[in-house]
Amino acid sequence: MTVIKVAILGFGTVGEGVYRTIQSHTDELATVLGKKVEVAAVLIKNKQKQREISEEVLVTTDFADILNLPQLDVVVEAIVDKEPSFSFLKKAIERGCHIITANKEMFAYHGKELLELAEVNNVSVGFEATVAGGIPVIQTLRQLLNINRVQQVQGILNGTTNFILTEMREGKQSFAEALSLAQENGFAEADPTNDIEGFDAFYKTMILSRIAFGEEPNWHDVEREGITSITSELIEKAEELGLRYKHIAHISKSGNQIKAKVKPVLVGKEHPFYHVEGVQNAVSVQSDIVGEITLQGPGAGMFPTASAVIEDLVHVFQNKSLPAKRTLSIIQS
Amino acid sequence: MTVIKVAILGFGTVGEGVYRTIQSHTDELATVLGKKVEVAAVLIKNKQKQREISEEVLVTTDFADILNLPQLDVVVEAIVDKEPSFSFLKKAIERGCHIITANKEMFAYHGKELLELAEVNNVSVGFEATVAGGIPVIQTLRQLLNINRVQQVQGILNGTTNFILTEMREGKQSFAEALSLAQENGFAEADPTNDIEGFDAFYKTMILSRIAFGEEPNWHDVEREGITSITSELIEKAEELGLRYKHIAHISKSGNQIKAKVKPVLVGKEHPFYHVEGVQNAVSVQSDIVGEITLQGPGAGMFPTASAVIEDLVHVFQNKSLPAKRTLSIIQS
Known part of the structure; x- marks a missing residue:
């Protein structure tokens, strides 16, 4: 089975919720997408903090390590503040990754630019989690x-x-x-x-x-x-x-x-x-x-917001034939 | 511009709502679908009753007239009772039409059979209007x-x-x-x-x-x-x-x-x-x-239910590459 490799930026409430949901719902994701979803890397800030992350996952404080992964399909961003989130996501898009964000401040400021950049690079932007958590x-x-x-x-x-x-x-x-x-x-x-x-x-x-x-x-x-x-x-x-x-x-x-x-x-x-x-x-x-x-x-909350991120993830791959262009045209029409 | 030809079975509250919404939202439908949606025919029961229907639309009491139309893409059913609705929709599917129904009694009894028949005939079945009117x-x-x-x-x-x-x-x-x-x-x-x-x-x-x-x-x-x-x-x-x-x-x-x-x-x-x-x-x-x-x-109500029918119509043509099979697999999975 083909594998979708995901990196999660940030391991606070939302990031951890996304990680745990991907682990607990592997079978559902595989059924819906026909592909296995795997967390390849997690970006953290503080190396000392104890976290329950599988040993197979790259845990790093350096975003460059994530960009250098041999395969990377989706970057989920669950940090706060506009920077460095915005810069990270731009780089992810330029590498050809789909992005999903839960960061409303960053997206309110830079959403339009990210959507335009995604269109050029033929990838999708998910942002369901930025508004009203788990409510679709x-x-x-x-x-x-x-x-x-x-x-x-x-x-x-x-x-x-x-x-x-x-x-x-x-x-x-x-x-x-x-x-x-x-x-x-x-x-x-x-x-x-x-x-x-x-x-x-x-x-x-x-x-x-x-x-x-x-x-x-x-x-x-x-x-x-x-x-x-x-x-x-x-x-x-x-x-x-x-x-x-x-x-x-x-x-x-x-x-x-x-x-x-x-x-x-x-x-x-x-x-x-x-x-x-x-x-x-x-x-x-x-x-x-x-x-x-x-x-x-x-x-x-951890899981409602994670649910929104995961729904975006499914949406990205179910609508793969119409990526950012469609998102953008709906948003700007 | 290509045209999508629709027949509406029944001209009660729901049928009339669908008719009027297609007339009033022609531009929106054309923008979303890239095609013009036209009501080609309306099936009625009582010829004497006054109705505001354009002269270009075939108004008939005989479903055979509708099935004989040279082009027919979608049949919207807004009648009550299980029959003759179910028989009409089976014939419509066999002719290769997508069907959309607002008839909960009929669909509760015969939904599964219609979905299976639709799968064989590679058409879609919309039934958003059968549950909770306009709420998606x-x-x-x-x-x-x-x-x-x-x-x-x-x-x-x-x-x-x-x-x-x-x-x-x-x-x-x-x-x-x-x-x-x-x-x-x-x-x-x-x-x-x-x-x-x-x-x-x-x-x-x-x-x-x-x-x-x-x-x-x-x-x-x-x-x-x-x-x-x-x-x-x-x-x-x-x-x-x-x-x-x-x-x-x-x-x-x-x-x-x-x-x-x-x-x-x-x-x-x-x-x-x-x-x-x-x-x-x-x-x-x-x-x-x-x-x-x-x-x-x-x-x-007239327009909330019509809204659900129209959303189904859009859905049918936006997802044309994955018709009944997808609907069915979601419903039966």
Whole structure:
């Protein structure tokens, strides 16, 4: 059986999830793809850390070692920050590898360039894991988008802030207490800025906009507000009125102009996100033929995100005859 | 530009929705498929009824006229009852046409046979519209199913019963009053048996089971119960306990055995369907890697169902190189 060789960049939650899923689902992958999927290498940062990786896998701190592998078909990137991820993926594409990324910040900044470079090099780019973790938002949107004209997309795209807002309301906690709880549960980083100031949701919003409408608004025109101004008092008053605060991304097109905002919004019980609680994510798509469809599920976590990466992997090889060109044309059409 | 010729069997809500959507979205279809989609013929029952159909379209009460068309690529079936739908579709397949159906009863009974016949004749079968109207359940399940092992599928698959249960609770109405209201709003037939006794949901459950698990339970082992035994008093008592009645299809696999039931269930506010109200449908899929994902949207209606048919149409021609064989292998794997 032919073998597909995969390198995983980063062995944090997502990278490890991808590694473990490839190991545990070898048979399913072989059935679907007719090929064996093997992790050939893992890029790590710290050599001292203990990791459960098979001895047959090259574990290295040097990306050059990975590029030099005799066979390399797919590079899965699960690092944070724009660099060195972007540079690594460019090199991978130039070597002729398909790439799959879970890095929303990098992809929001450099997605277009990567897609164009992939087209030139006749490889694919998977990025389902950048938006709403395991919920198949991108594939569903693509499916609907075949014919439906999307009018509006809304999303709860950051599980951390939704968890904090839920805890503040249900558990009557202060913002600081709810944030601590999120950190204790591994739902928030030690430095939570990216989540609570809305940067993470902003990046995902830009990627969603590109998929739903083929383009992004000017980033400077997008209102981005986090949840740090939401106090227990505000939440209590809202609840008396039957309303809840949700941190919502909202993208719509009027005429030729894309409008987007990401900020806390008061919603009533008729809103599809009123009942989306805790670390759940949700995306709601309003389009002309089908009306409103809402998808809800785990927005983060080791296996949900790994699932999105693996689905991309399958997609890349099932659609091998129409690689980046198709992805790009859908995204930019 | 090449033309794809479509015949629509039946011009009720769904048939008319498909006709109007093909007319209004000609440009989108041409862009996606590189071909012009044209309705060549419509099969009707009653010649006297006024219908807004272009004069260029053959309108006939005789299916033989349709089979005799010089070019015919796709037959969309939007009739009710098992016959003559099944016989018509068999003939269409034997003529070499792709078929797309919105008829759950017929497909629950004869889906397997149609898929096998389609494989022999190298054509495709689309049936997204048979389950949960416009919600892309079948495509999403197929996508997840690539690698995820599905453990359990639940669904609110009948909008009529969900509307009645919602009205009984929110509007404090009796079963009879809520049913009348559903009929006035066009959500229930004059003879509502199929909906309120759970037959409609049962058929959809069997189709879902085949997609999620590749097989169906023995129909006689499936517990099927409608909502006619649910009284206002029961609903009131449940509400005092913070519970709601929902008519839920439940399919799971333990060992090699598929178990399914369709009946009213009491659910608490943690259940993904607690907040699914009115004519909405929802499907929740529990699988090993990604966890639980819920899709919600309009389960019926002219355009949501038409959207599902049109998505199938696109799918048929985008995947023309892998027709029924692929559909079948996914469904039966």
